[in-house]
Amino acid sequence: MAAKKTKKSAVKVAAPVTAEEVEDHRKTRDQSHMMGNQWWKARSRHGNKPIFASPEELQQGVDDYFEWIEANPLISIKPMTAEGKIQMVEVPLARATTIQGLCVFLDIGSASWYDYANREGFSEITEEAKRRMYAQKFTGASAGVFNANIIARDLGLTDKSSAELTGKDGGAIETKDVSDIEFARRLAFLLQKGFNESK
Numbered sequence: 001m002a003a004k005k006t007k008k009s010a011v012k013v014a015a016p017v018t019a020e021e022v023e024d025h026r027k028t029r030d031q032s033h034m035m036g037n038q039w040w041k042a043r044s045r046h047g048n049k050p051i052f053a054s055p056e057e058l059q060q061g062v063d064d065y066f067e068w069i070e071a072n073p074l075i076s077i078k079p080m081t082a083e084g085k086i087q088m089v090e091v092p093l094a095r096a097t098t099i100q101g102l103c104v105f106l107d108i109g110s111a112s113w114y115d116y117a118n119r120e121g122f123s124e125i126t127e128e129a130k131r132r133m134y135a136q137k138f139t140g141a142s143a144g145v146f147n148a149n150i151i152a153r154d155l156g157l158t159d160k161s162s163a164e165l166t167g168k169d170g171g172a173i174e175t176k177d178v179s180d181i182e183f184a185r186r187l188a189f190l191l192q193k194g195f196n197e198s199k
Contacts, residue, residue, distance in 0.1 A: 027117050051108055055121040064127045065105045094145050097133040098154075 052058040066100035080089045090158040095101075103110050119128040134155060141151035152158050178186070 003147055020163065044184065051106070051112070052122075055125055058116060058122055059125050061106045061127060065102050066097065066132065068105065069101075094140055096140065096146055097136050099130070099133070102129065102133075104163070 052061060073096070073199075074095055076093050077088050078091050078092045081084050081087070099113060103113050111112065113126065116122040137146060137151045137155060140146040141148040165173060
C-alpha cells in the first residue's frame with residue numbers, strides 16, 4: 001500500500017485578542033456544539049471507512065497474502081561442499097502464515113481483523129484464512145519444514161499432563177533447612193550411591 005503523504009501548511013499567527021472580544025464571542029457564538037445537538041446525524045457515514053468495503057476485497061487481500069508468502073520465502077545462507085570446496089549457498093525456507101503477518105500485509109490492526117470476523121459476509125473469509133493457515137502450519141511441521149514444538153503450541157496441540165507430588169501418605173511434602181555441610185554430605189552420599197549402582 002502506498003505511504004500517506006502529508007501536506008505542509010503555513011502557520012498563521014492571529015492578532016492579539018482582548019478580553020472584551022472574547023466575552024462578545026462567548027455570548028454570540030454558534031451553540032451547535034452544545035449537548036443535545038443532532039449534527040452528527042447529518043454525516044454521510046459514521047466512524048472510519050473500512051479498508052475492505054466488500055467481502056470480495058477482503059478475499060482478494062487474503063489471497064494476495066498467501067501468494068506473497070509462497071513467492072517470498074525466507075533465505076538462509078548455509079555452507080555446502082561441492083568438488084572439495086566450501087561454498088555459501090542461499091537456501092529458501094518456507095514462511096509460516098499467521099494472523100499477525102496477514103494483518104501487517106493488509107495494513108490493518110488485529111482488532112480490525114477480528115471485527116471483520118464478526119461481520120456478515122466477511123466471517124466466512126476470515127474462517128477460511130484461519131483454516132488455510134492451520135493446514136499450512138500443520139503440514140509444514142509434520143514434514144519438518146517448521147519447528148514442530150513451536151507450531152504445536154501455536155495450534156494448541158500440546159499434550160497437557162500434570163504430575164502431583166505429595167509427601168508421606170498423600171500429605172504435604174515435608175521440608176527441612178539443613179546446613180551447607182549437611183547438604184554436601186547428603187549430595188556426596190547420593191552421588192556415591194548412583195556411581196556404585198552404575199557399575
